[in-house]
Structure formats: structure tokens, C-alpha cells
Amino acid sequence: MSRVAKKPVALAKGVEINVQPESISVKGPKGTLSVAKPAGIEVKVEDGHAVLSANDASLVPMTGTLRAILANMVHGVSAGFERKLELVGVGYRAAMQGKDLNLSLGYSHPVTFTPPAGITITTPTQTEILVAGADKQLVGEVAAKIRGYRPPEPYKGKGVKYSDETIIRKEAKKA
Known part of the structure; x- marks a missing residue:
């Protein structure tokens, strides 16, 4: 066994x-x-x-x-599970409006995310998002969905990233 x-x-x-x-x-x-x-x-x-x-x-x-x-x-x-996300970029913000998460990610429109039942989302600061819940799979799935709205890009590192994630940066093109 x-x-x-x-x-x-x-x-x-x-x-x-x-x-x-x-x-x-x-x-x-x-x-x-x-x-x-x-x-x-x-x-x-x-x-x-x-x-x-x-x-x-x-x-x-x-x-x-x-x-x-x-x-x-x-x-x-x-004890529950928790996943922390960080927003990196000028003007990138997150705020709770009732139960919905409102994200400003550089698009021409705000992105609104409604969490499923059993998940609580909090924003301690404008650039941090905490996803918490009892179901480990659902917490990870919701965090990945939020990260998917603007994944971090390799040149400046802008986007939504996990707090423990390291972005491998690329060098810009040379003339």
C-alpha cells in the first residue's frame, strides 16, 4: 500500500x-x-x-x-485556507462593493467578480486581495480566476500575481 x-x-x-x-x-x-x-x-x-x-x-x-x-x-x-494576491502596476486597484470584487486593471472598463458560495474575499489595501474559504480546491480556483483577468507580464511584472510568486523578468529588446 x-x-x-x-x-x-x-x-x-x-x-x-x-x-x-x-x-x-x-x-x-x-x-x-x-x-x-x-x-x-x-x-x-x-x-x-x-x-x-x-x-x-x-x-x-x-x-x-x-x-x-x-x-x-x-x-x-x-482552520480554513487562504490565498493572497497582489496587484502590481500603476493604477491597478481592488475594492469590495458589497459582496462583489471590483478590479481596475488598466482596461477601459472595471472588472467585477462575484465570489461563489463558501468563499470570502477581502481587500486589506488597494493592491492586496485575500481569498479565504474551507474548500482548498475552490479557494485556489477563485484565486486563479482573479489572476487570469491580468496575469503578470514578463517585462515590467505588471498584473495580478500570487504573493509568493516570483516573476522571471525578460530583458527588453536592444536597438
Whole structure:
């Protein structure tokens, strides 16, 4: 069996796992998440840990994947996930208008983004955007969608970038 699948998932305080024949749901202080349970994979909750096992050797890779997804779900409903974006460029600004994110990215029109349910977006400053939520995949997807409105360009580094992203700069053409 894979090393990832063998490792039990530690449950944080206040987190409950409910295993159904078709799905697994994780409930905690930040919300409830659920995932479809593949047939042939057993999930047992013992001593504050969730242990996964495969009935068939061909399901071992899927067991490791499900274990990683469950670990992310437990972390998400207990602590949550956050992604920070930075706007680099003259006149590039972000502001919240109600629930919508209003972006000025150098276009002739403002870009408006409405976050999906379960995602909170805040703007601590005009050039920073914080995307937070319980679902790791959804937080990353929303951050990538916002970054996609104006990805950073390699010559001046202008655009929307992740805070931990480094832009590899190109040298300008010489005459």
C-alpha cells in the first residue's frame, strides 16, 4: 500500500466525519464539506483518527488520493485556507462593493467578480486581495480566476500575481 494511504488523518477538535456508503462528509466550525466515496475503499474513525484501507490492490492509488482530500477537508473546516494576491502596476486597484470584487486593471472598463458560495474575499489595501474559504480546491480556483483577468507580464511584472510568486523578468529588446 502507498505511504500516503497508510498514514491516518488526525481529526482536529470539533471536527466530525460522517461516512455514508456513497459519500464522506466532514463537519467543523468553518462549515461542512463532502466528497464522493469510491466503492471498495473503507474509512474507519478510531481514537480521533480516520484510517483508510483498500479492498483491492488496484484501488491503492485512489486510497492515497482520498486520504489527501480528507486531510485537506479536515484542515479546511477547522482552520480554513487562504490565498493572497497582489496587484502590481500603476493604477491597478481592488475594492469590495458589497459582496462583489471590483478590479481596475488598466482596461477601459472595471472588472467585477462575484465570489461563489463558501468563499470570502477581502481587500486589506488597494493592491492586496485575500481569498479565504474551507474548500482548498475552490479557494485556489477563485484565486486563479482573479489572476487570469491580468496575469503578470514578463517585462515590467505588471498584473495580478500570487504573493509568493516570483516573476522571471525578460530583458527588453536592444536597438
